[in-house]
Amino acid sequence: MQNNLPIIALDFESAEAVTQFLNQFDEPLFVKVGMELFYQTGPSLITDIKKRGHSIFLDLKLHDIPNTVGKAMEGLSKLDVDLVNVHAAGGSEMMKRAVEGIRKYNSNIKIIAVTQLTSTTETMLRDEQNIQSTMDEAVLNYARLAQLSGLDGVVCSPLEANLVKQELGESFLKVTPGIRPENTSSDDQQRITTPEKASVLGATHIVVGRPITQSENPVTSYQKIKESWLKSHD
Ligand code: C5P
Numbered sequence: 001m002q003n004n005l006p007i008i009a010l011d012f013e014s015a016e017a018v019t020q021f022l023n024q025f026d027e028p029l030f031v032k033v034g035m036e037l038f039y040q041t042g043p044s045l046i047t048d049i050k051k052r053g054h055s056i057f058l059d060l061k062l063h064d065i066p067n068t069v070g071k072a073m074e075g076l077s078k079l080d081v082d083l084v085n086v087h088a089a090g091g092s093e094m095m096k097r098a099v100e101g102i103r104k105y106n107s108n109i110k111i112i113a114v115t116q117l118t119s120t121t122e123t124m125l126r127d128e129q130n131i132q133s134t135m136d137e138a139v140l141n142y143a144r145l146a147q148l149s150g151l152d153g154v155v156c157s158p159l160e161a162n163l164v165k166q167e168l169g170e171s172f173l174k175v176t177p178g179i180r181p182e183n184t185s186s187d188d189q190q191r192i193t194t195p196e197k198a199s200v201l202g203a204t205h206i207v208v209g210r211p212i213t214q215s216e217n218p219v220t221s222y223q224k225i226k227e228s229w230l231k232s233h234d
Helices: 015-022 035-041 043-051 066-077 092-102 122-127 135-148 158-168 195-200 218-233
Strands: 007-009 030-034 055-062 083-087 110-114 153-155 173-176 205-208
Touching: 015 035, 015 043, 030 035, 030 043, 035 043, 035 055, 043 055, 055 066, 066 083, 066 092, 083 092, 092 110, 092 135, 110 135, 110 173, 122 135, 135 153, 135 158, 158 173, 158 195, 195 205, 195 218
Parallel strands: 007 030, 007 205, 030 055, 055 083, 083 110, 110 153, 153 173, 173 205
Antiparallel strands: none
16 A cells, blocks of 8 residues: 555445546545445446546455455455455454455555444443453454454554554554544544544544535545644654
């Protein structure tokens, strides 16, 4: 992954909406394509976005038996993406097979693991997953497993990035959603921080959606977030 630009979450319903959004920008971006969009548009959207010169985080969060995930990653390895992910809950063997699969046709693609979704609360952790530890410990446990399995980093909340940095090092990727500039709506995000704070806490990449995509002026909003992130990050 060549850059540490803020990653724009392209949470749109159609390829047309994506095109309309991207047409407003005349610089290379780093964008995130999630399940909603990919399941409707398929790989052709990836090709289109790449032709425009943008980097892509394909956020499909794979989680299945090791063989299935390995083979699925081989398929994704043929797409020209920069970053993909799996659920760490799938286990070390699944993660190792995912790494092998994604590197099959392109050794430059980075792969990270979702530790605990930010929608998961400590009560859910205890009562539904039957994990009797704190959220921090649960996240750190999966982050360690991801590193041991050869992954490049994790998706975590900015508030956990610091812990992960202390234990697993600066270069292990910490990709953090839940970012809101000062004085903007938190939407449905619970644990939010500003781009500057995320950087101080050790995030290597931030994912930002609605503060840019739903803004009246997406380009201006993006530039402001990019400036404050890069200023505090470099
Ligand atoms: O609009 P907003 O900035 O809240 O978008 C954040 C993006 O990051 C969304 O695409 C959301 O699905 C994703 N995400 C998240 N929390 C996670 C993992 C992914 O908000 N733990």
